[in-house]
Amino acid sequence: MLRDADEKRVLNVTTKRSPVRGPIASVLTATATRSSSDNGALTRWFDAFAICTLVIVAAIAAFTFRDYGLGWDDYTHSQYGDLLVSLYASGFTDKRAFTFVNLFMYGSGYDLIATLCAKILPFGLFETRRLVGAAIGLIGLLVTWRLGRRLGGPLAGLIALVLLATCPLYYGHMFMNAKDAPFAVAMVIALLGIVRAFEEYPRATPATVALCGIGVGLAVGSRVMGGFAVINALLPLLFILMLRSRANGLRPAFGEWGSFLAPFIPGAILAYLVMGLVWPWAAVSPLNLFRAVEYFSNFFEKPWRELFDGRLILVPDMPRSYVPTLVALTLPELMLALGLCGTVGVVIAIVRGEIGRVGAAAGPRAALFATVLAAALPVAVTVTTRPAMYNGIRHFVFLMPPFAVLGGLAAAWIAGRLRHYGPAAIAAGMIVLIVGLASPVIEMVRLHPYEYTYFNRLTGGVAGARSHYMIDYWGLSMKQASQQLRTLLAQRGETPRGDKWVVAVCGPHPAVSVALGPQYSAIWDPKGADFAMMLGEFYCAKLDAPVLFDVVRDGVIYARLYDIRGRSISSLTTVRGPD
Numbered sequence: 138m139l140r141d142a143d144e145k146r147v148l149n150v151t152t153k154r155s156p157v158r159g160p161i162a163s164v165l166t167a168t169a170t171r172s173s174s175d176n177g178a179l180t181r182w183f184d185a186f187a188i189c190t191l192v193i194v195a196a197i198a199a200f201t202f203r204d205y206g207l208g209w210d211d212y213t214h215s216q217y218g219d220l221l222v223s224l225y226a227s228g229f230t231d232k233r234a235f236t237f238v239n240l241f242m243y244g245s246g247y248d249l250i251a252t253l254c255a256k257i258l259p260f261g262l263f264e265t266r267r268l269v270g271a272a273i274g275l276i277g278l279l280v281t282w283r284l285g286r287r288l289g290g291p292l293a294g295l296i297a298l299v300l301l302a303t304c305p306l307y308y309g310h311m312f313m314n315a316k317d318a319p320f321a322v323a324m325v326i327a328l329l330g331i332v333r334a335f336e337e338y339p340r341a342t343p344a345t346v347a348l349c350g351i352g353v354g355l356a357v358g359s360r361v362m363g364g365f366a367v368i369n370a371l372l373p374l375l376f377i378l379m380l381r382s383r384a385n386g387l388r389p390a391f392g393e394w395g396s397f398l399a400p401f402i403p404g405a406i407l408a409y410l411v412m413g414l415v416w417p418w419a420a421v422s423p424l425n426l427f428r429a430v431e432y433f434s435n436f437f438e439k440p441w442r443e444l445f446d447g448r449l450i451l452v453p454d455m456p457r458s459y460v461p462t463l464v465a466l467t468l469p470e471l472m473l474a475l476g477l478c479g480t481v482g483v484v485i486a487i488v489r490g491e492i493g494r495v496g497a498a499a500g501p502r503a504a505l506f507a508t509v510l511a512a513a514l515p516v517a518v519t520v521t522t523r524p525a526m527y528n529g530i531r532h533f534v535f536l537m538p539p540f541a542v543l544g545g546l547a548a549a550w551i552a553g554r555l556r557h558y559g560p561a562a563i564a565a566g567m568i569v570l571i572v573g574l575a576s577p578v579i580e581m582v583r584l585h586p587y588e589y590t591y592f593n594r595l596t597g598g599v600a601g602a603r604s605h606y607m608i609d610y611w612g613l614s615m616k617q618a619s620q621q622l623r624t625l626l627a628q629r630g631e632t633p634r635g636d637k638w639v640v641a642v643c644g645p646h647p648a649v650s651v652a653l654g655p656q657y658s659a660i661w662d663p664k665g666a667d668f669a670m671m672l673g674e675f676y677c678a679k680l681d682a683p684v685l686f687d688v689v690r691d692g693v694i695y696a697r698l699y700d701i702r703g704r705s706i707s708s709l710t711t712v713r714g715p716d
Contacts (some may be wrong), residue, residue, distance in 0.1 A: 170249060183291035187282050187298050189369040194278060194302050198271035199451070200313075203260075205267045205312045205584040206616025212647030213238060214315045215262055218252030221245050224417060235418050239437065240427045244359035246415030247273065247319040263651060267312050270319075273510070274311025277322035279303055280536040284329045284593045285545040287336070288508065292552060296570075297545030299440035300472045307537045309589025313613065314531060320359040321535035322347070324511065327352030328539060331507045339397045339502035345676040354411025358419065362430045362535075369510045373503035374398075380499040386435070396501075436525040443527050444675045447605045452527040458519045463530045466596045466606070468537075471573030473542055476512070479543030481552055482550065483509055511539035528610050531589075585688050587613055599693045612645040614688045618670050619652030621686055622698055633667065641666035643677035643709040663706035669699040671709065678711045 153616040220234035236545055240248075242620045247269065258523050281301050286294025310318040330349035334341040341349075347508070349370075356363030374394070382390035413420025419429065442449040445459060465473060483505050515536060519526070526532075555562040580598065581588045586594040590609050592602040599608055626638070633639075637656055642649045649659040649670060663669055668685070671677040673694040688696040 148294070178450055180291045183295045187286075187291075187295045190295075190302055191275065191278060191282070194308075195271075195275055198268075198275065201586065202267040202271050202312060203264050206586070206613040207263055207645065207648035207651055208313055208611035209640060209645045209648075210312070210315065211263060211266065211645075212651065213240065213247050215252070215266065217245065218248035221249045221417070222252050224366050224394040225249075229417075235421070239432075241418040242361075242432055243316060244320075244357075244412075244419075245357065246358060247315050249415070251315075258666070261636070266315070270312050270314070271576040273319050274307070277307075277311070277318075277325055277538060280322070280325045281541055284332060285333060285542040286509075287329070288504065288542065289546045289549050293545040293549035295343040295545070296475075296548040297542045299574055300469075300475065300544045301538055301541035303574050303581070304465055304469060304541065305577055305581050305584070305588040305591035307534060308581065309587070309591070310531060310534050312586075313589075313611065314534070316360065317531050317534045319536060320356065320362070323352065323355035323359045323363065324366055325538035327356045327363075328369065328507065328511050331366070331370045331373075331619040334370075334401075335377070335500045335504040335507060338377060338503065339393045341397065341400060346400050346404040347407060349401065349403045350407030351411055354408035355415060357426075358412035358415035360534075361426070361433055364430075365515055368514065369507045370386075372510060373506040376506055377499045377503045380404060380502070383501075387604055401490055440525070441527075443610075444605070444607050449675070453525040455523070459524050460516055460524045460530055460533060463606070464533070464536075466592055467530065467575035468540075468593065469573070469591075470593050470595070471570070471576070472541065475544030475547045476540040478551075479545070479547035480509060480513060482547055485542060492535065497655075508539050508542055512536055512543055529607060531611075580691075584704070587690055587695060590690075590695075591614075599691050603693050604636070608693060609672060609674065609695045612648055612672055614672065615642070615644045615670065616652045617688050618686075618696040618698055619649050621688070622670070623653065624669065625685060635649050638668070639666045641669045641706070641709055642671075643647050644672040644696070656666065659660055661709070663701060666706075667700075667702050669701045671697045671699065671705065673697065676710050678709055680706055680709075682706065 139582065196310070217234065217237055217240045220231075220237055223231045224234045234245075236473065251266040251269040252262075254269055258265050258268070260268065278301055282294045282298035284294075285297030291572055307318075307321070310321075310358045327349065330345060330352045333345040334349055337345055353363070353366050353370075356366040357431045378390055378394050381393060384390075407419070419425045424429075436453050440451045440453050442451055443455075444450075445455060446462070450456075468476070487502050487506055487509070515533065520535075552563070552566060555566045577591065577593075579593055584590060584599070587609060589611065590599055592599050592606070596602045596605065622640070633656075637658045638653075639660060640649065641661065642659045646659045646661070650657070653659065659670075660666060669680055669682065673688075673696055680701065682699040682701045682704050685696045685698045685700050687698075
């Protein structure tokens, strides 16, 4: 561990830094050479590329947000948003939001903002929800860039940004996931505040304290899993105390520790206020937060089976390998490799204490410790406790930003090493980077608007994953199937036997009802129905009836429409699905 002499040597460094040693000793070359590069041409180029990336993603989102369909929860969340607006508009006298389904147990910031935006923007309610989701996702990209840049310099920040922007899991969910994508953004905002605080140790600025308060408040106010943000701060704090007590003795270390924590008392108050704003039920009673923790500590629904590794397994019985397996199979290969390298390298750097940053060594090491915890601790807890797991890893989208940052750190370190081998090595590294980023982008274009269903080449893409894992578990393809049905009937000039066409649906009914409109009736029972609209998932049966069309991506059937007029169909399902 570093002693006083080492601390003073680091503090006295200004523009010239000693070479970084060790496997990532540096964590990255960009870290070790940051003061000279920050004012150089490369820094300007890296930052310009980062801004261009954000602009490009924003432009693509603006042109495509209408393409994304509704899933299982969208309609219910839109109702919740209306109730929240009524809650605030009535001065908290209309409390229907506090008893609506179980959504009051979750934070409500996304639903509230989307409902308010729908009242002023020239789009439909659900199109507005997609646009708001994209805007929040872009904030997450921006914060990830700033976090990576702060920890490792401009190159690390740029690569962290492009890794996340080309991650189909993150990009796809940011449009249509009302719970997990906003939570991921809140968590990375909290992490940026925590990292800034540790880098400023032992005296955080008021702006940093405010950022921490806002980030933690948004995180806890989005989901009770936001408690991980608090753990990401507390464990590195103990780490700092250990390092400083070894250097200066326990009593001075405690005094310094207390001085650091004192400004965070108003920060904690700010966090509570922000939490209450986006999660009003939690602020009504201090005990409600603990009630929510207790509620989510146990699986609160009747168990169903989902497909994992080729087997149908009850969701409370999913193996411990569930999350690690799906992380390995649903992240782009480059992001997976760099993220793992960055995680290992940063851990080694923390342990060895070889962090080439200006300032007290304990602070930068704690900042990196917090970043590793943000990416790895939830996985470790899940593997250890084995909770009910389902819907792929949508609940773990919040791991993607810190994992991308760790990937950015590793990539920048590798780039620094390649410089020693000349232009040919640098060119080879750039080719690998470009190819690694292009691969998921090509797949995202092919899968659009179902980017979130991506599987990497380790499992053979979505075609290889079809028989082993759930693909379109959110049911987004029902929008395209509904649109194709309307177009088909219009082209044929057919009219219903009664007042409406009757469509039996194996999938999210509200999504079909919204997409089809009032001239159609979406039902569960196929008896008397004209058509059967089926998701391509395992729980939807293959019917003995003419197929009118399929919704296909990469050779995989996402949805299918049958003509069942005049046929006797007893059931749409094979086994019990996520109803």
